[in-house]
Amino acid sequence: MEQPLLIVAARYSVARAPLNTEMISDSSQCNAVWLMSEFAKRTGLSPAAQNPRRYLWTDAFAVCNFLELFQQTADQQYQRDAIALIDQVHLVLGRYRDDDTRRGWISGLADERARHHPTLGGLRIGKRLKERGQNETFDNRLEWDRDGQYFHYLTKWMHALCRAASVTGDSRYTTWAGELAQRSFEAFVRRSTSGEVAxxxxxxxxxxxxxxxPTLGLHDALDGLITFWEIEHAIQDHTDLNDLNQALEKLHPLCLNADWVTDDPLGLGGLLFDACRLAQLLRGNHQREIRLLEDILQACCRGLAALFASRYLDQPTTQRLAFRELGLAIGLGALPVIAETIKREECLRDRPDLRRPFELLLSHKPLCEEIIDLWLNHAKFNDESWDAHRDINEVMLATALMPHMFLSTSRHQNTT
Known part of the structure; x- marks a missing residue:
């Protein structure tokens, strides 16, 4: 039986009143409200559960979604949900698991100080199984279900914290993003025998x-560079950014003339998200960053061509993963933001190496709506292909439906 959708007037309160099943709306906002309401209840956010189920990637998107709903509706409950989710993530994923022999905050700080600096030890992924022990045999398949820390999840959380700071005006969030950036760079960076960052x-x-x-992340250096730059723009007081500035200088060479091409829909969406943020953060005639933007857009064109050639999107949905395609939809949703930025910024106009790949990408914008419509139908009927990864599917579908907050940076907000 099809799931009823929430109407905006029946917004959910802290007590989560029962859904109004008599009225069904297909607007993007109403669908997003329904999806985020279900997510909040099921994962123990609201009403707050004693043992909430938190997962860093999903929760980063969810924070942006709640903030977007707050801006669209002026309903303070959505902002409270975003803040409550941030607090839950730090309390759950900033500490060791219950089945770990280690206890307390990952940072090793005493409780009171750790609560003031919840990201200093990084944040767990939130996987189903605890991390592999030092003496356990590596199993590539099993590793996907094991806990630990991912750099590209941490950067998504940094972005969510920057968005929260922009909306709430609370500078603690950018401070926590900066502390997480510095700690994660120190931990994840790998150096060559000569000491250079590799x-x-x-x-x-x-x-x-x-x-x-031991594998190096394909796009992690690019993601880190742009996210750290976003944090630098977001933090008002730059006195504590010396370490972050050094990290930016180390990451720049890794991103020059690199091959970013991927035919993975989620990876492509991530590249478009990075291009969107980079375009918004450009100030003046920064040739190095403009060339990087051109490289990213050209890589996206080649990656899309490879995706279409693989005929992946023609396969039955039972053989596909909704959240990976929704990542692509979110990235394609960034194209209007990039277009507006190119129009606004003089340094981006009349550059053929930027204009040509962008116009080609823009011609594929209708694919965004096709992906959303396809998976929204699966969400309504709650079928098996949707339920296998329901939390991440729901949240990323909600982002695809209303991507403005997620795609914005502190410099330019809600430009779509």
Whole structure:
């Protein structure tokens, strides 16, 4: 039986009143309200559960969604939900698991100080299984279900904290983002024998003391560079950013003339998200950053061509993952933001190496709505292909429906 959608007038309160099943709306906002309401109840956010289920990637998108709903409706409950979610993530994922022999905050700080600096030890992924022990045999398949820390999840959380600071005016969030950036760079960076930065480890142990997977993240250096730059723009007082500035200088060379091409829908969406933020953060004639933006857009064109050639999107939905395609939809939703930025910023106009790939990407914008419509139908009927990853599917679908907050930076907000 199809799930009824919330109407805006029947917004959910802290007590989560029963849904109005007599009225159904298909507007993006109403669908997003319904999706986020279900997510909040099921994961123990509101009403608050004693043992809430938190997952860092999903929760970063969720914070942005609640903030977007607050801005669209002026309903203070959504802002309270965003703040409550941030607090829950720090209390749950900033501490060791209940089944870990270690106790307390990952940072090792005493409780009172740790609450004032909840990101100093990083944040766990929130996977189903605890991390692999030092003497356990590596199992590539099993590792996907094991806990630890991912750099690209941490950068998503930094972005969410910057968005929260922009909306609430609370500078603690950018401070926490900066502290997380500095700690994560120190832990994840891998150096060559000569001491030069060679890349970022894809997955680290919860205490950030050992790599769990030695592989370097494909886009982690790019994601880190742009996210750290976003934090630098967001923090009003730059006196404590010396370490972050050094990290930016180390990451820049890794991103020059790099090959970002991927045919993974989620990876493509992430590249478009990075391009969107980079375009918004550009100030003046920064040739190095403009060339990087051109490289990213060109990589997205080649990646999309490879995705279409693979005919992945023609496969039955039972063989596909909704959240990966919704990541692409979110990225395609960034194209109007990039277009507006190119129009506004003189340094981006009349650059053929930027205009050509962008116009090609813009021609594929209708794919965004196709992906949303497809998976929204699965969400309404709650079928098996949707339920297997319901939390992340719901939240990323809500982001695809109303992407403004997620796609914005502190410099330019809600430009779509």
């Amino acid at each position: 890349g970022l480890t894809w997955k680290m142990s919860t205490d950030l003391k050992r790599p769990l997977v």
